[in-house]
Every structure is written in C-alpha cells, then in structure tokens.
Amino acid sequence: MVGPACAPDRPPSAALSRSHLNGAALPATDQNRVSCEGPTDLLESYRPTSFFLSSPRGPLLADAPLHRLASVDTASAALSRASENNVLFGALPFDGSQPPQLGLGAVVRLPAPLTVHQEIAAPVPIGADTSWAWEEPDDTLYKEAVRAVIKRIGQGEVDKVVLARAIDLTADRDIEVGDILRALVTAEPDAYSFAVDLGDRTLVGASPELLVSVHNGRATANPLAGSAPRHPDPVLDRIQATQLLESAKDQREHQVVVDAVADALAPLCRELETPARPALSRTRTMWHLSSRVTAVPREGVTALDLARALHPTPAVCGQPTGAARQAIRELEASPRGFYSGMVGWTDTRGDGEWVVSIRCGEVRGKSLRLFAGAGIVAGSTPEGEAAETRAKLRTMLLACGAIEATS
Known part of the structure; x- marks a missing residue:
C-alpha cells in the first residue's frame, strides 16, 4: 500500500526549531518537519525502506536512514556526535552477538497530536483477494x-525459560507490509505496531510490551509476564482475566520479570518505583499481567542505554539468563533473529521509546514467518503452553487475513 506523502507543515521561514512526538520534544529542521492528520496519513507515507513505530502516545515514521550503523556501540557514539535533527532508529536481535539493524536519519515525519482511536474504528485485514498457503x-x-524445560526446572537447572516457535505462510503474491501495518494499527490501537527494514526482509508486528521509554527526564518500563487467551464470550473472557490475576503461578512468573527489570535499571537511575501488584492488560487476543516501573535516569543516560541494560528480560528469555539462553539454543527449532529483540528510537536529547519485538513476523517477498513464545515455569504444562503460543499467533494471522476473527 503506497499513498501520498504528508504535506510540509509550513515554509522554512516559519522558524520552528522543534516538533513534538508523543508529548516529547523531538529535534527536527523546518525542512524536515511534516504535519499529518494522524496515523492513517502516516501509514499512507510508509515505504518499504521506512521505519514505522506507533504507540499509545503517537506514531513515528522515519525515512530511509542517512547512515547504517554496524553495532550498538557505533550507534551510541554516532548519536552523541549527531546534530539535533538526527534520530537513531531500528531494531536489535534477540541474540546480542548478532548485528543490529540501526540507522541515523534526519527526516522524521510526525503526526498531529491525535489518538489512534480518533482515526481508526474497525479492523481492516489485508486484501481479501490474497490467498495463503x-x-x-x-x-x-x-x-x-516444554517437557524438557519442565525437567530442567525440576532438577534446579533453571527457574524459567521462554520457548518460542515459528510457522511459515506463503501468499499468492508479494506481501505488502503497509497493508499488514494498517490492519495491526486498526485492530490493536493500544499496541506498539512497527515495521523495520532488515535489508532482505521486513520485521512487522504489534507488540503489547514497552521495554522502556524516556520522556522529560522520566523513564518507564512496562514488563508483561503471565498470559491467558481472550474468549469471545464477554462473561467467560472476564472469568479468564480474573483467573489470570489470581493465579499463583503467573504471579510468580511476573514477579521474576519485574525484579529483573528493577535490578537492571537501578545502576543507571537515581529513583526507582515498582508497583506492589500487577494489573491486567489486554490485546485483541490475549490477557497479560502488567506492571509499570518508573525511574529517573542519571545524567547522560539515554533511552538506548536503558534498553540495552534491560534486554533481554526474563519475559522473552528466562531466569537465570545464561541457563535460559542455553535451553533456547538447544530446544528451539527455528532461529529467532529479531523476534524477541527490540525495536525503537532515541533522539539526541536521550529521549526515546523501545519496545519488545513480539507478536511479529518477517516478510520476504511472498513469504511470512510468524513467531510466538510462552514462559515455562514450575506448574507449566505442555498443553497449556502450546495453547498459549497458538493464541499469540492469532494477532498476526488475523492481521494478514489468514484466519477469520471468529475462528
């Protein structure tokens, strides 16, 4: 899907030195500042080489980067030397030993401060004339x-392992990432929908999980752990949500992640607050246990610094990290790549937003590989975890039109 670009906000003589994204000042030159009516218009300007990330605070669209950066250290150094109209954006893989996909760009299209709810009302799957195999x-x-992990847990080798799986789909024509993005933003307006050009393929998804954001000197992380599928019957759906909130197993799993997030943030922050109990968070297909951790970063600490310190959390890897990684390498059938990595941006002020790249897939021509994972802890069952991954796969299957909402 390709549409017209947004129109320039005003001529260069208007002397605007900054625009605002998600309520935070984001450097932009007059020539590069673009005003759009909302996320729908921003999606119309999406191109295969663009970077797109929407969030409840607003979407961002960056054109193809002026500079590709080979490593995170190189990216951090480049950002520290960049002029104020530059933004670092891209994705990091699950495995930190693999190269990231990061760029430094000067052209950032920004929307007017409207919410997704005001712009989009109903789910719109991609073209009904697309056939999937x-x-x-x-x-x-x-x-x-899962049984192998449960055995390791019982032997005291590991406390938690997040096991992922992948499925492959093939369309009868080249897949338009912009169409999937539109369907995701429509169906999951409170999620973090994203698309990142990886060179030979595109990572696209709608994550429910904020890794960390920094805005006006405050940092927020929102770890999710402990999940249950949604039910089409509202009464049964509420029962499942209540059972999740009261589940001792899921509460333990969640607390492990919250503690790990707090421990990772503490050395880089002056203040730190964690909630006493998790709340419920929902997407179109899942219920999650959610906690909002807030902090004040130390002087000079950027959103990217905090994201690197947090990644990977036990929500996508496990605990202890080393033992969980080893189990993942031995037991998962497909390499994760950028699944369960992170996607986001950081500006020259250190503000930014990074999300966990879950509920996503990789598009390559006519092919689409989808990923989903589940956290295995004491009390987990193979049947329950398999069902959870199936429910999580529905986010992308619905967005691409491979299944119906009633299925």
Whole structure:
C-alpha cells in the first residue's frame, strides 16, 4: 500500500526549531518537519525502506536512514556526535552477538497530536483477494521441548525459560507490509505496531510490551509476564482475566520479570518505583499481567542505554539468563533473529521509546514467518503452553487475513 506523502507543515521561514512526538520534544529542521492528520496519513507515507513505530502516545515514521550503523556501540557514539535533527532508529536481535539493524536519519515525519482511536474504528485485514498457503502448527515438537524445560526446572537447572516457535505462510503474491501495518494499527490501537527494514526482509508486528521509554527526564518500563487467551464470550473472557490475576503461578512468573527489570535499571537511575501488584492488560487476543516501573535516569543516560541494560528480560528469555539462553539454543527449532529483540528510537536529547519485538513476523517477498513464545515455569504444562503460543499467533494471522476473527 503506497499513498501520498504528508504535506510540509509550513515554509522554512516559519522558524520552528522543534516538533513534538508523543508529548516529547523531538529535534527536527523546518525542512524536515511534516504535519499529518494522524496515523492513517502516516501509514499512507510508509515505504518499504521506512521505519514505522506507533504507540499509545503517537506514531513515528522515519525515512530511509542517512547512515547504517554496524553495532550498538557505533550507534551510541554516532548519536552523541549527531546534530539535533538526527534520530537513531531500528531494531536489535534477540541474540546480542548478532548485528543490529540501526540507522541515523534526519527526516522524521510526525503526526498531529491525535489518538489512534480518533482515526481508526474497525479492523481492516489485508486484501481479501490474497490467498495463503500454510499449515496449522504441529504441537508435538513444541510440547516435547516444554517437557524438557519442565525437567530442567525440576532438577534446579533453571527457574524459567521462554520457548518460542515459528510457522511459515506463503501468499499468492508479494506481501505488502503497509497493508499488514494498517490492519495491526486498526485492530490493536493500544499496541506498539512497527515495521523495520532488515535489508532482505521486513520485521512487522504489534507488540503489547514497552521495554522502556524516556520522556522529560522520566523513564518507564512496562514488563508483561503471565498470559491467558481472550474468549469471545464477554462473561467467560472476564472469568479468564480474573483467573489470570489470581493465579499463583503467573504471579510468580511476573514477579521474576519485574525484579529483573528493577535490578537492571537501578545502576543507571537515581529513583526507582515498582508497583506492589500487577494489573491486567489486554490485546485483541490475549490477557497479560502488567506492571509499570518508573525511574529517573542519571545524567547522560539515554533511552538506548536503558534498553540495552534491560534486554533481554526474563519475559522473552528466562531466569537465570545464561541457563535460559542455553535451553533456547538447544530446544528451539527455528532461529529467532529479531523476534524477541527490540525495536525503537532515541533522539539526541536521550529521549526515546523501545519496545519488545513480539507478536511479529518477517516478510520476504511472498513469504511470512510468524513467531510466538510462552514462559515455562514450575506448574507449566505442555498443553497449556502450546495453547498459549497458538493464541499469540492469532494477532498476526488475523492481521494478514489468514484466519477469520471468529475462528
């Protein structure tokens, strides 16, 4: 889907030195500042080489980067030397030993301060004339891997492991990432919908999980851990949510993640607050236990610094991290790549927003690989975790039109 670009906000003589994204000042030159009616217009300007990230605070669209950056250290150094109209954006993979996909760009399109709810009302899947070839995931191998993790937990080798799985779909034509983005933003207006050009493929998804944001000297992390599928019946849906909130197993799993987030942020922050109990967070397909951790970063600490310190949290890896990583390497059938990594941006002031790249897939021509994972802890069952991954896969299956909302 390709549409007209947004029109320039005003001529250069208007002397605007800054524009505002998500309520935070984001450097931009007059020539590069663009005003749009809202996220719908921003999506119309999306191109295959663009970077797109929407959030409840507003969306960002950056054109192809002026500079590709080979490592996170290189990116941090480049950002510290950049002029104020530059923004660092891109994605980091799950495995930190693999190269990131980061760019430094000067052209950033910004929307007017309207919410997604004001702009988009109903889910719009991609073209109904697209045909998909795919098979329902076979639970056998995944359940065997879950059993192997449960055994390791019982032997005291590890406390938690997040096991992921992947499924492959093939369309009868080249897949338009912009169409999937529109469907995701429509169906999941409170999620963090994103698209990142990875060179030979595109990462696209709608994550429910904020890794960290920094705005006006305040940092916020919003770890999610402990999940339950949504139910189409409102009464049963509320029962499932209540059961999740009262589940001792899920509460333990969640607290492990919150403690890890607090421990990672503490050395880089002057103040830190964590909630006493998690709250419920919902997407179109899932309920999650959610905690908002707030902090005040130390002088000179950027959003990217905090994101690097946090990644990967036990919500996507496990605990202890080393043992969980080893289990993931041995038991997962498909390499994760950028799934369960992070996607986001940081400006020259240190403000920014990074999200966990889950509920996502990779588009390559006519092919789409989707990922989903579940946290295995004491009390987990192979059947329950397999069902959870199936529910999580529905976010992208619905967005691309491979399944119906009633299925």
